Amino acid sequence: MAVLTGWAVDDTGCRTPDKGTGVCVRLSECKTMIKFLKCKKMFSEKEKEALRSYRCGFYHNEPKVCCNDDPITLGWIVDTDQCRTPDGTDSVCVPLGDCKIMYNFIQANAVNDIIRQTLRKYRCDNTGSLKVCCPTKLPAVLIENRIRDHTQHPNAKLLPTDCGNSATDDKIVNGNVTNLFEFPWAAVLKYEKKINPWSCGASLISERYVLTAAHCIMSQNKLTTVRLGEHDFNTDPDCQESVKKICADPPQDFEISKEDAIVHPDYNPTTFQNDIALIRLPKPANTSVYSVSPVCLPLTEAEKSLTYDDYTVIGWGATETGFASRILLKVRVPQVENAICASKYADKVQLTDNQMCAGGKNEQDSCAGDSGGPLTNEYILNGSFKTIQYGIVSLGPKICGKEDFPAIYTRVDKYVGWILENMKP
Template sequence: MELKLQFGFILIVVQNIWMYNAQEVFGYCTTPGEQSGSCIYLKECDYLFELVQMQPISTSNRVLLQNSQCGYRNGQVLICCANSRRLPQSRPVWGNQGQPPAPSPSPTTPRPKPFNSKLLPQAPNCGDNFGDRIVGGVTTRKREFPWLALIEYTKPGNVIGHNCGGSLINNRYVITAAHCVNAIPRDWRLTGVRLGEWDTSTNPDCTKEKNGRDDCNDPYVDNPVIEKIVHPDYSASSRDQLNDIALLRLRDPVTYSDFISPVCLPIQAKQRDEIFLGRKMVVAGWGRTETNATAQFKLKAEIEAVTLAECNRVYNSQRRIVTSSQICAGGVEGIDSCRGDSGGPLVLEENYDGYANYYLTGIVSYGPTQCGLKDFPGVYTRVAAYLDFIERNVRP
């Protein structure tokens, strides 16, 4: 009898392990509580599936479910399920047979860890913009988006090119896409960053005032890069381009001015939980990617977020999965992140005690080869999902 019970227990454990391994995983993701997770069918994530079965669903649980959504496949919702809670609990077949198992406590919306870095500026000392708010694929004014950076590559024959974008986040670091660091031609070297640029054909950049006088920016600043920090979980060969984020440490401390200043990061709790639906964001840059042509002037375009479910319906045809660590935005014909650089910023304006400042919501990651296609949004790395990575890697 003892042997039979032991064999039954072993069989149950093996069945549970098989069930765990049999779950279809559609990519890796970060939960709203910033735990590592897997993108799986909702019904396979026990602790979140229980929330759906509770009626009525509380507001906090509804928000948790919405923020946990990471895709849509075969008519079913995909959810970002914490890896530490995916393995079904095996139950022994002896002991306490007549007693029902104690109910597990209902999960609540996890609170994000406070952001305590003193090395990164906070509003109103960041995200200051000098220009009007009329956007939609047009040329910026000279002083708009002073955090925008051009990433410099040294190519064979010591030819210098600027083929990706980035954003200044403090006086020593620029944030960009990991693919701008790790997915470049083998004979290219990422060597520097240019700040304070507007018109790539002139230096300094000047425009005529109504009185006929020249109004000029300061000359741009070229700053060598001495360290490249790519997210450790980024894979250049991955179709989904998860964790497409990197930091560039500059050799020389940056002096802030009206033409060069940092963007804010989404460090407030409401910003970290923002899903952006119905809100206007701005993507800006020089219209460059790592492979195509350039624009002479800094450009900007206003775009709106798209739900992950809608985005995945589009990208499933490309065998890609978009997760909660990414943002989908755009999909309006003729206006897209082709207006900005790969690695460049997607920003949102926020009011802070009477000040209007921009914070960095996303980093240009990828989109359709023919940009500006109707109903085909671009994909951006969600910066709020990587604050721990940023805080862990910046230093004085």
């Protein structure tokens, strides 16, 4: 009995959407389809739908298409969403997220009035959806007026100006155990599972938002809680002896779900590209307490251009014993050039400029359970130290702290525009 799949019949004869005849083969074996895909870089939604109608099955994970020797033109589509850019170039009308050249520009740069007016000229759909007539190169007016200083973004006011303050000067040199109040922006995520439910990190960036990794949100386990102000899971309250005994306020727990999270739309769980997400808390965090306050983000060009030999990463992840720590730990990790780091992951992921590497020092690294946590460094602002977040723990070797094998972090400075665009009061 023949099995019908779309236009196809078996793995031999099939009929193409334009009523031609062909053979159902793997996509990589269809020369006419491969040639068409290479020649045409952008497709409208209707064209994408038309191309999907060539599909006639799968070979493992690879799609099969109805293929013949006739050139593919898609001329049989009645409406192809064709449009013309303001400079008179023919293009296609696509959702803004599908127009990578525009989307990446907006993500990396502050959107001022000149840029906003220019983008409006590329709108090509008045139905309410945000579609643009996608150019093949950035308009000169955007390049000339690009502003990397995100303090000018309308939503920059949602971020605190008083950030990155550590409430202790008594820091352990070359130590791994953190002091009480040393990292008041540290957040931890809880999942609906019996073993180690607190298994991802995050950072508080405002009274309503925490920043974490996309893969922490897309976990198969149900996300239930964001906790702020935790230091040691074994004690309640958390206290520390110094000149006198001081104790922290109780941790703040926020019931949360995946619906409260905003995952980067281009997150790729296979390559870990765009491994970043925001979580909106159901109510403002109490940042007036001694142990909870936000970390700074790199908003200005000067803050983004700062480079360091090493960084601090924190978390409750697995230790050298193989078990998750009950107390917040810190470690200083050296920065590693992407070119060197890429060779370690060559068979797994392709590094981009949106990622950075650090670690690879024997038994000192981020580890399982630190995912989503912040990679930070201090800088001096108006004579005082502030802490700025440069990375998010994303991916690392199975064996933590392996010599000459650094971990991969999402670069926060590349996503400040995306973060601001997705925040609301």
